[in-house]
Amino acid sequence: MKLIVRYGTVALAIVATAILVISPFATSFVEQWSRRDVELRSKLVFNSVRNEMSNLLAANATAQIGALFEQLALDERLLAIGFCDSNAVLRHSNKVMPADFSCQQVARSDQESFSTIQSAGRPTVAGSFPIPTDAGPGHLILLHDLTFAQERGAQARGWLMIALAIVALVGAALASLIALFIMRRWLQSVRSAIEEVKNGRRDRDEMVESPGVAGEIQRLIRNLDETRRLIDAAYTDWNPETLRRALASQLPNTEIIVVSNREPYIHNRGPNGILLQTPASGLVAAIEPVMRACGGTWIAHGSGSADREIVDAHDRIRVPPASPTYTLRRVWLSEEERDGYYYGFANEGLWPLCHIAFVRPRFRESDWDQYRAVNARFADAVVKEATRPDPIILVQDYHFALLPKMLRERLPEATIITFWHIPWPNSEVFSICPWKEEIISGLLGSTVLGFHTQFHCNNFIDTVDRFVQSRIDREHASITIGGHETFVRPYPISIEWPPAALAGQKPVRECRKSVRARLGLADDICLGIGIERFDYTKGIIDRMLSVDRLLTIHPEWKKSFVFLQIAAPTRSKLSAYIDLQAEAQALAEQINARHGSEGYKPILLLIEHYEPERVFELFRAADLCVVSSLHDGMNLVAKEFVASRDDECGVLILSSFAGASRELSEALIVNPYDSHAMSETLQRALYMPKVEQQARMQVMRNIVRARNVHRWAGQMLLEAAQLRKRHEIMRMTSQERSSAPAPSRSRIVKLAVTK
Numbered sequence: 242m243k244l245i246v247r248y249g250t251v252a253l254a255i256v257a258t259a260i261l262v263i264s265p266f267a268t269s270f271v272e273q274w275s276r277r278d279v280e281l282r283s284k285l286v287f288n289s290v291r292n293e294m295s296n297l298l299a300a301n302a303t304a305q306i307g308a309l310f311e312q313l314a315l316d317e318r319l320l321a322i323g324f325c326d327s328n329a330v331l332r333h334s335n336k337v338m339p340a341d342f343s344c345q346q347v348a349r350s351d352q353e354s355f356s357t358i359q360s361a362g363r364p365t366v367a368g369s370f371p372i373p374t375d376a377g378p379g380h381l382i383l384l385h386d387l388t389f390a391q392e393r394g395a396q397a398r399g400w401l402m403i404a405l406a407i408v409a410l411v412g413a414a415l416a417s418l419i420a421l422f423i424m425r426r427w428l429q430s431v432r433s434a435i436e437e438v439k440n441g442r443r444d445r446d447e448m449v450e451s452p453g454v455a456g457e458i459q460r461l462i463r464n465l466d467e468t469r470r471l472i473d474a475a476y477t478d479w480n481p482e483t484l485r486r487a488l489a490s491q492l493p494n495t496e497i498i499v500v501s502n503r504e505p506y507i508h509n510r511g512p513n514g515i516l517l518q519t520p521a522s523g524l525v526a527a528i529e530p531v532m533r534a535c536g537g538t539w540i541a542h543g544s545g546s547a548d549r550e551i552v553d554a555h556d557r558i559r560v561p562p563a564s565p566t567y568t569l570r571r572v573w574l575s576e577e578e579r580d581g582y583y584y585g586f587a588n589e590g591l592w593p594l595c596h597i598a599f600v601r602p603r604f605r606e607s608d609w610d611q612y613r614a615v616n617a618r619f620a621d622a623v624v625k626e627a628t629r630p631d632p633i634i635l636v637q638d639y640h641f642a643l644l645p646k647m648l649r650e651r652l653p654e655a656t657i658i659t660f661w662h663i664p665w666p667n668s669e670v671f672s673i674c675p676w677k678e679e680i681i682s683g684l685l686g687s688t689v690l691g692f693h694t695q696f697h698c699n700n701f702i703d704t705v706d707r708f709v710q711s712r713i714d715r716e717h718a719s720i721t722i723g724g725h726e727t728f729v730r731p732y733p734i735s736i737e738w739p740p741a742a743l744a745g746q747k748p749v750r751e752c753r754k755s756v757r758a759r760l761g762l763a764d765d766i767c768l769g770i771g772i773e774r775f776d777y778t779k780g781i782i783d784r785m786l787s788v789d790r791l792l793t794i795h796p797e798w799k800k801s802f803v804f805l806q807i808a809a810p811t812r813s814k815l816s817a818y819i820d821l822q823a824e825a826q827a828l829a830e831q832i833n834a835r836h837g838s839e840g841y842k843p844i845l846l847l848i849e850h851y852e853p854e855r856v857f858e859l860f861r862a863a864d865l866c867v868v869s870s871l872h873d874g875m876n877l878v879a880k881e882f883v884a885s886r887d888d889e890c891g892v893l894i895l896s897s898f899a900g901a902s903r904e905l906s907e908a909l910i911v912n913p914y915d916s917h918a919m920s921e922t923l924q925r926a927l928y929m930p931k932v933e934q935q936a937r938m939q940v941m942r943n944i945v946r947a948r949n950v951h952r953w954a955g956q957m958l959l960e961a962a963q964l965r966k967r968h969e970i971m972r973m974t975s976q977e978r979s980s981a982p983a984p985s986r987s988r989i990v991k992l993a994v995t996k
């Protein structure tokens with residue numbers, strides 16, 4: 242009923258609007274039409290009497306003219322008829338000619354003409370037709386009453402209103418019927434949806450009460466829902482505590498084992514005893530805080546000269562040394578193993594292969610043999626450390642491409658999450674690796690395989706597609722080979738927030754002062770900084786060239802700008818690294834000779850390792866930081882610089898070829914190969930107003946804060962929790978099916994397999 246009232250009201254509104262809009266047009270149309278009708282009649286009357294009138298006027302037959310006029314006036318629409326002479330005097334007229342009529346009121350020309358006049362208070366059309374007489378041209382005047390035209394207009398308006406009202410009412414009735422029909426269908430579907438939900442709930446309630454396998458499956462499904470909700474809410478507030486809580490609720494009693502080549506703490510023997518060193522490694526910077534939060538075992542190569550002296554009988558040591566929360570298990574490698582596996586296959590083969598920095602990869606069979614053997618040795622170590630059949634194993638990086646498959650064979654119930662910290666090239670580039678199939682199938686032993694960016698995930702999937710027989714599900718980004726499914730996912734790595742190295746830092750003003758004093762620089766010098774391992778992928782040469790160019794094009798910066806490059810020695814056995822170091826040193830000297838002067842060196846190149854606290858002090862002292870990687874999976878230096886600047890100042894210049902540029906788009910993004918553009922970017926950074934620096938820094942800090950390393954680890958581990966639960970549900974479902982088929986089983990299977 243309400244609907245009909247509503248549609249009726251709408252219809253009336255439409256009719257009223259239509260009348261308002263259309264009726265003036267309709268009325269005027271009818272009136273015009275009536276007037277033309279009258280004019281036509283006037284012409285007909287004139288034509289019929291023209292000759293007779295001429296004759297009667299010539300004969301001055303006044304009485305006959307009067308009789309003729311009275312006869313013509315019998316036409317009901319003809320109000321009056323008269324004759325005006327050449328002096329505009331009404332000479333003849335019928336009896337009812339209105340007293341107020343005068344010949345001056347009407348147009349009189351040598352053509353017929355029509356005027357609208359008021360005569361006897363009525364609208365009147367006066368037709369004026371010329372008739373020549375001996376005394377000059379006179380005019381026959383025919384007055385037609387126009388009232389009837391107005392009546393016609395009013396009638397037309399009335400009919401129009403009635404017609405529109407009928408149309409609107411019929412339309413409204415039809416629309417109401419259609420709406421009622423649609424509404425009924427919709428209500429039906431809502432009702433059945435509610436019924437379905439109720440039934441579903443009832444099923445589940447029944448299952449909760451049901452004992453044994455069905456009840457267990459139900460519990461798992463509810464738990465799986467919770468995991469999904471946690472993953473979806475993974476954008477806020479990740480910190481050590483939320484990570485710990487997420488693991489406690491989603492992966493209770495789980496054993497976590499990390500495997501990496503680089504260890505988080507290196508013990509070296511120095512002249513004054515054992516020195517503890519934290520390596521310059523993005524991997525370590527990311528995983529260490531996660532292990533501090535979660536506990537577990539970290540298996541890594543013991544590379545320090547005093548490492549063996551510190552471990553227990555099982556090659557273990559509790560770390561961090563100051564307040565231990567997890568176990569570091571060291572694996573010892575012979576020099577031959579290190580040369581083949583680490584220096585050879587990993588760093589002369591896979592490293593240049595995956596980084597497009599135009600250093601030729603070297604593939605030697607002997608290196609490959611060592612690589613395989615060391616992967617197998619780490620597999621032994623994992624199996625030995627695992628205290629349960631189903632640990633979560635986090636395999637790190639390109640040193641262990643074969644390990645996931647080895648572990649899958651020996652610990653089939655383990656959840657293996659492999660993270661590839663460097664880029665994955667396109668399939669064409671990867672095709673040059675002689676052992677590509679082995680590497681791919683080794684990695685596909687993982688449960689989840691992570692890369693920093695979607696781009697690298699796509700490259701990997703394409704490579705698999707090209708070289709290995711497998712089933713690829715691009716929608717779910719998974720690859721199945723030999724019945725085992727691996728999910729390929731992007732997880733952009735990050736740092737902890739706030740970083741441990743920030744604690745205890747002096748205010749920025751003091752850092753600026755003390756760093757400049759230590760470097761022998763004036764207080765007001767503008768300081769640019771670059772800090773990383775001395776690696777050819779980092780674009781160190783290119784950034785020096787851009788400083789050279791800046792000082793050439795903008796010499797005003799001489800003596801007021803210094804670029805400090807800290808380069809930690811790395812892989813120093815390899816010729817590519819030896820050459821890079823020599824080239825960089827020579828270049829720094831040339832640039833300093835070209836632009837330097839007494840007491841001024843534009844480039845300070847310090848080849849040494851800096852502990853994180855000192856690195857952060859330098860970041861805080863700098864005006865700008867250059868991260869100009871030629872190709873990089875992520876590059877955590879960029880994120881560390883942002884995290885170090887709690888004063889929200891400083892400019893980050895960031896290579897578009899570093900994964901970090903996908904997230905930190907408020908940095909000044911550069912192509913490191915373009916030294917001119919790089920130097921102009923330096924110039925722009927040096928002149929950037931504080932407000933702009935702050936605006937950019939605030940956005941970047943918010944990103945790094947929210948997407949911190951606890952979120953990175955949390956997402957991977959929750960994904961693992963989800964997969965474990967799904968497998969468990971499927972396993973139990975098939976177990977239940979084989980024992981006693983239950984009526985709701987198909988429903989359970991569906992729930993279990995849909996994401």
Ligand code: F6P
Binds near residue numbers: 503522524525662774
């Ligand atoms: O940047 C990629 C990466 O694999 C890091 O994860 C790691 O810190 C570094 O390269 C390896 O360096 P190194 O050979 O000195 O351990």
